[in-house]
Amino acid sequence: MSELSPETRAVHLPRPPLNGSAPISTPIYQTSGFVFDDPAVFADGMGRPDGAFVYGRLTNPTVRALEEAVSGLEGGSGAIATASGMAAINTVLLALVGQGDHVIAQRALYGGTATMLNELRERFGVSVTYVAEDDPEAVRAAVRPETRLLYLETIANPMTQVADLPAMCAAAREAGVTTVVDNTFASPILCRPIEHGADIVVHSTTKYLGGHTDVLGGVAVFASDATYRKVWRFSVDLGPTADPFAAWLTLRGIQTLHLRMERHCANARFLATRLAAHPAVAAVHWPGLASHPSHETATRLLPAFGGVFSFDLTGGRAAGERFMSAVKLALLAPSLGGVETLILHPATTSHRALSAGELARHGIGEGTVRVAAGIEHPEDLWADFEQALSSS
Numbered sequence: 285m286s287e288l289s290p291e292t293r294a295v296h297l298p299r300p301p302l303n304g305s306a307p308i309s310t311p312i313y314q315t316s317g318f319v320f321d322d323p324a325v326f327a328d329g330m331g332r333p334d335g336a337f338v339y340g341r342l343t344n345p346t347v348r349a350l351e352e353a354v355s356g357l358e359g360g361s362g363a364i365a366t367a368s369g370m371a372a373i374n375t376v377l378l379a380l381v382g383q384g385d386h387v388i389a390q391r392a393l394y395g396g397t398a399t400m401l402n403e404l405r406e407r408f409g410v411s412v413t414y415v416a417e418d419d420p421e422a423v424r425a426a427v428r429p430e431t432r433l434l435y436l437e438t439i440a441n442p443m444t445q446v447a448d449l450p451a452m453c454a455a456a457r458e459a460g461v462t463t464v465v466d467n468t469f470a471s472p473i474l475c476r477p478i479e480h481g482a483d484i485v486v487h488s489t490t491k492y493l494g495g496h497t498d499v500l501g502g503v504a505v506f507a508s509d510a511t512y513r514k515v516w517r518f519s520v521d522l523g524p525t526a527d528p529f530a531a532w533l534t535l536r537g538i539q540t541l542h543l544r545m546e547r548h549c550a551n552a553r554f555l556a557t558r559l560a561a562h563p564a565v566a567a568v569h570w571p572g573l574a575s576h577p578s579h580e581t582a583t584r585l586l587p588a589f590g591g592v593f594s595f596d597l598t599g600g601r602a603a604g605e606r607f608m609s610a611v612k613l614a615l616l617a618p619s620l621g622g623v624e625t626l627i628l629h630p631a632t633t634s635h636r637a638l639s640a641g642e643l644a645r646h647g648i649g650e651g652t653v654r655v656a657a658g659i660e661h662p663e664d665l666w667a668d669f670e671q672a673l674s675s676s
């Protein structure tokens with residue numbers, strides 16, 4: 285079915301066969317283990333991801349349905365679903381990076397990922413070179429014999445830089461380096477990094493794939509079957525496994541992903557455009573705007589520009605804080621990708637680990653507000669933003 289569009293594949297998810305029929309919706313297999321008549325089948329299932337179901341830490345039919353769904357959407361050979369996005373990221377890092385290895389990563393990284401790379405550096409002597417997300421020459425210059433990974437994000441948080449995936453993945457491939465792409469902000473509806481040369485795609489399914497702010501999860505998708513099997517064997521003993529109920533909620537979310545993404549992107553465009561024209565706003569950071577440094581890359585790679593943007597008020601930090609206290613419909617809350625519009629203050633929340641100098645290097649202002657556009661009516665959101673702007 286791989287010739288079908290992602291929209292259609294998201295609706296028609298894999299379903300386990302029963303005796304002559306199959307459930308339309310994948311059931312929740314709420315069991316920790318499975319019973320066997322044949323000890324040889326039991327033994328075989330312990331050693332490979334495509335044998336009989338054995339034990340929930342290896343996988344489970346509901347979790348497997350999620351793994352197949354996301355692998356199918358991303359064009360992978362296999363996937364591992366995990367309890368959170370960080371669990372997927374750490375499973376990949378710990379499975380593939382060892383003592384004394386070298387990692388090349390883009391400078392603008394999700395906070396948890398940046399912290400874990402520091403941990404690997406301090407505790408296991410893993411060296412990390414940071415590069416811009418659109419600088420393949422810097423990747424070529426950084427490669428060493430012990431370089432294992434190039435780590436990128438399709439759209440970065442919160443300034444929404446877009447990685448030049450084809451050029452960056454090609455630079456890594458020339459050197460035999462595996463590329464990992466965090467595709468959380470784009471979702472497979474806007475971008476499928478494997479099509480651009482990535483080897484591994486990771487997601488926080490907590491965000492757009494789940495889509496309803498009610499479940500945590502993550503997934504790692506592998507272009508190569510051999511890498512999938514290698515990381516699967518490691519993950520069985522690491523234990524980051526997704527829970528069947530969480531997997532089921534995520535599957536349910538995925539079926540409407542394409543409809544939600546359309547509205548998230550349209551609402552982000554609407555709000556970003558109106559804010560950019562407002563006298564109290566100093567700058568809007570969204571790759572759909574011609575003023576954004578990634579606009580050209582985004583136009584080349586993405587059919588739409590995503591549902592997250594950030595902006596700075598002319599009144600700086602105090603004005604940003606007043607705005608965040610004054611919104612009524614948009615919610616001041618962590619996370620993104622759900623149906624409700626959420627806002628937060630990166631300098632004191634998601635990026636609090638960065639020094640003032642690092643914040644400035646990332647372009648994050650003291651008063652920068654991040655907006656994750658939900659799927660509400662755009663005029664209702666604008667009315668809320670406008671009243672909050674007039675009080676800031």
Ligand SMILES: *Cc1c(COP(=O)(O)O)cnc(C)c1O
Nearest residue numbers: 368369370394466468488490501
């Ligand atoms: C949220 C997020 C993560 C971490 O995912 P959790 O599900 O919170 O563990 C990783 N990367 C990006 C880009 C995210 O937005």
